[in-house]
Amino acid sequence: MAIQFESLDYDIAGRCGKLAVGKKVIKTPALLPVINPHLPLITPSEMQKMGVGAIITNAYIFSQSMQFREQALAEGLHKVLDFDGVIMTDSGSFQLSVYGEVSVSNLETLSFQRDIQSDIWVPLDIPTPPSADHATAERELAITMERLREAKATFGDDAPIAAPVQGGIHPDLRKRAAQEIGDMGCTFCPIGAVVPLMEGYRYRELVEVVMAVKKTLPPSACVHLFGAGHPAMFALATAMGCDLFDSAAYALYAKEGRYLTSHGSYKVDELVELPCACQVCRSHTAGELRTSGERERLLALHNLYVTLAEIARIRQAITDGTLWELVDERCRGHPQLLSGYRELLAHTDTLEASDRATKRRFFYRGNESCLRTEVVRYQKNLSRLRLGRDVLIAFDGNMQEGFSDLLLFKPPFGPYPKELKETFPIGQSEIPDWDEAMVRQGCKGISSLIKSHPKSRFVVACNARWVKVANEELPGVEVVT
């Protein structure tokens, strides 16, 4: 296979992996900066020195370019761009979605991408906008799928062809697309037509679309989020299992005088300080950056550094098992990201299946933490505890007479035997003073323990402060103080 993907480390549904394209290998999650050959604010070879292993450019621009077309055909894209990493080319689909038509067919663009020696080729998929109704999205999806089949039939299963997943905002169509693409054995799957969702801050719907796709694609597929985006959303997207991003944001934002940070952006005209550790920010004052003749390029450089650093931070978080904390932090930067985060938490049952067993730590960061995969996993596993006839669950940890077993209590997880005190997640979780949300969640753990042990009798001993909550969450259970 021309494109191979292997995951090495997991956290939530995110993974650190290796994407091999021919002989070239890149680490994922990865950012593929978008290169416009006509406006090279930062050259691909400069990017390579910044640690960029893969870039994406537009085959349609090359095919229409007086300046570059013949050179690319004669010498190949890597020579023209002076970049020996992975080069992915997009078809004219983006132009198609913006201008309504392009003067190239599916097989023409694919042959052209092959002839300019692109490493990853994209067929002429149809990016169905979110406004499209079900019937339209279905019709357009059928065309995209037909073009993908045509591509495979013409160039063979070994050709490095990306399989875009379309379907608009209709989860059933996204699932159908993902199912067919998985069945075809495709290993490289961009999720398409999400740019309008990201531009409109519609992160809740973005999460719905991506989760519908991820639930259906085989886990072995490398997933690319087409046209994403702002670094503040990379952690959220990675948690869902997206492996690649192809942002033009570093250049687009620079053009508009915007300064990216990992949690939002500033207008450079409003900045009196440059709150960043990159080379640009440490060698200029805010005033110098604002008035520099090279302002756009300097901003683009800073924006790219910030974006690459965020990808590195995400990879480290996956290695450490702290991706939930990073997602939580990033998604508090904008209310619509918080909506996306909450939608993600609504899929905890699915995410739990791919999450890893132990992590460095669990930091409780408020209500949302109650719905994390570790809590769901812990509460499911409670059914495996072996218990005697009379079980005391004591919030203060003190045994009383007449019980065969004593369980302690740690919210938001729930009851635990002292043998689990040092194990994940009971031992490696840091929680502040108990709050109502976490105690309620912990009581749900008690409730599922009781359901899975019908032969035991349970008594919950808690202090006066929590009696009301315990009674509400545990109807029919004996609660004493």
Ligand code: GUN
């Ligand atoms: N760039 C951003 N979105 C898309 C998409 O849906 N398809 C293609 N081919 N390129 C894109």
Ligand code: ZN
């Ligand atoms: Zn900077």
